[in-house]
Amino acid sequence: MECDTLIIGAGIMGLSTAYHMKKRAPSKKILVIDKYAGPGQGNSAKSEGGFRNIFTSETNYLLADTSIDFFFHMENELGYNLKMESIGYLWLFSEEQYEKIRPAVEGLKDRGVELEVYTREEIEVKIPTLMTDFGDDEEAELLGLKNVDYGVFGKKCGSLDADALVRAYEAEFLKLGGEVKYNTEATELIVKPEMELGIPGEPFVWQEKVITGTKTSDGEILADTTVVACGVWANQLMDPVGLDSFQRPKKRQLFAFKEPKLDPVMRTVGLNHENALPLMVLPTAGIFLKAELTEGSIWLGCADTIPRKFELEEDPQAEDDYYTNNIYHALVMYFGEFEDVRPMNSWAGQYSINSFDETPVIYGENGVIYVGCGSGSGIMKGDAIGRVADALWAGEAEAELHGGMKLPVANIGVKNRAVEREEFVI
Known part of the structure; x- marks a missing residue:
């Protein structure tokens, strides 16, 4: 099976990323897979469903504040019953x-x-x-x-139905022609040389490597870009190929x-x-x-x-x-x-959890885009996280968040990370 972009993980991060990518590029074949039988069945739907924009870090504030605004848009304008309650x-x-x-x-x-x-x-x-x-x-x-x-x-804080939120993103993604495949577990990222020579033992140390998809419980899926957005399970895929998920x-x-x-x-x-x-x-x-x-x-x-x-x-x-x-x-x-x-x-x-700054990590390397490290606030930042991942995929230096605010993609990457210390952590 082949696609343009494969997204591993149908939680809030994976489906928000999928939705924003598909909205940007309707003609691209974008596929989301998950080992469970439906969306958000890992940890997203187990969340207490709190949302807040009280963050001392400007980065966290932007991620959460703009996401909350979009969630209210989904409920009030798009008609999804997310049970948004501004109880504070x-x-x-x-x-x-x-x-x-x-x-x-x-x-x-x-x-x-x-x-x-x-x-x-x-x-x-x-x-x-x-x-x-x-x-x-x-x-x-x-x-x-x-x-x-x-x-x-x-x-501007309160409670929402995390399961309903994830399903709303899935519904919007499917409306745009996106594809989902459940009961399909990614078992191993596929590593190949950029230029295959057909020699046994490839890729060699002197060859440039690229991730070309993943092996799954239902066969191989090849993709130009593979997005790893499977939360706590990311290490199982990334550790064996030498990539870092920065989370535990x-x-x-x-x-x-x-x-x-x-x-x-x-x-x-x-x-x-x-x-x-x-x-x-x-x-x-x-x-x-x-x-x-x-x-x-x-x-x-x-x-x-x-x-x-x-x-x-x-x-x-x-x-x-x-x-x-x-x-x-x-x-x-x-x-x-x-x-x-x-x-x-x-x-x-x-x-x-990423213990160094409790802020999401999104970076691209060798054909993979990693989207992770929710650190307990992934739901409330979910829309902005998807927009940053989409901007990285498109090669843009800045992500435009809901409402028009801009966030440099590199700020929550790795090499040029620029995240402020957070004082309000639950």
Whole structure:
């Protein structure tokens, strides 16, 4: 089988890239393959579906802000029900934590990002059930819990249906004449010399090499350009041919709660039009929770670092003990309503993490374009990521993002990378 461009991976990055490439070049045969039976079945659909434009890095801000605008365009103008809910993001800080982050917050304000800074007193009015001051509580001190002294609230932030988003990109790609092939696993990138001599043992060290496609579970697929956009599985294809994906996989877990005694936690005052719990990040351990309005539940997670190992898991599972004997002890101190409440559901996916700047990596080399390193925010940056990959494919120095903003392609490449340090990481 042959095509002009082969895209390995039908998650948000792969399908956004495919859509923008096909939109640019309708006559090109562009094929997306995935080992699963449908779009987004790897890690995209397992996402908590948060979106935010609160990033201190200008690069991350552009990637997210323009993508969010396009997602609203898909919902409002193109008619896709992405369940976009602007419930906001609320980061909670102790006095000490806020003083460290204050310059970054001022920088966000100067950039014109829509945000509010709340004092403890204001937070207590808006979230009456939240414990903000532990005083001399010995248990809180033993657990190392931080008081809540400030909150930073992002307005252009909220929640969406990640599965619906991925399927919307697939639908738009197919409308343009793109092709998808599911239940087809890429097993090995094909390396050949640029000029084949027909000599056994090619390619030799003195020959220029090029990736000409991939071997799959359903035979070889040859392509002029091969895009590797398969997230945490990229290493399996790239390592054997000496290419670097700059990412390592790490498990992330979500727990869902639907319990009447949690109703007061679901309700807030004056933070959003639904008076619902925004995506809230507690000041201890990065524990976060949000109202999932579509099902009337609360979703909760905690992105642990050490000692959570980097490991590729084909079918990651949530660990009940991680909530009941770990997160729970801190959570219940902030929200007493969680006492003796167990999750009704839980699941796990994996982040594709680049630890040096937690920003996507997109580069081209020897016939391959690599699109990866979502680092936990690939969904919310998905449209812009696809546009940058498309611009690289077309040989353009700058990608035009939704709304007309420009981003130099090399900025999120490798050789001339120019990414600012990010202060807001979940």
